[in-house]
Amino acid sequence: MVPDRTNPRWKSLVSGELSIPYTLLATKFLMARLTRAAKADPSAGNLSKLVDEAYTFFQTNEKIAAKDLQAIFG
Template sequence: MLPEKTDTRWNRLVTGQQNYRLQTVPASMLLSRIVRSVQADNSPENIQRCIEEAHSFFMRYEAILDRDIKTIFGA
């Protein structure tokens, strides 16, 4: 199950503070794009937008991203 968007792990994910080796290509591509976006604009508004986008993506595809979710957020 995904943590709430307010969980600090989302912030670490989108800011690239922690690197993850993801199994699925779409998740890796999304994460790379989001981290680049935050590097270009690290305003709180952009970080929140990126968290929203990542959360929505992982929520929508939760069933097929199970291993990546466990990698990022734990069991």
């Protein structure tokens, strides 16, 4: 199950505070892009948008990204 968007780990994830060794290539690419976007614009509005994008990705790909979800939210 994908944790709720309000879980503080989402913000830590997209901001780059969390460094996770992802197993899924798509997750690696997505998180690299989201982290770059967060560093370029760390405003609350942008971080919220990036969290929404990460959440949607994991919600859509929950089965294939299960190992990455486990690594993030353990």
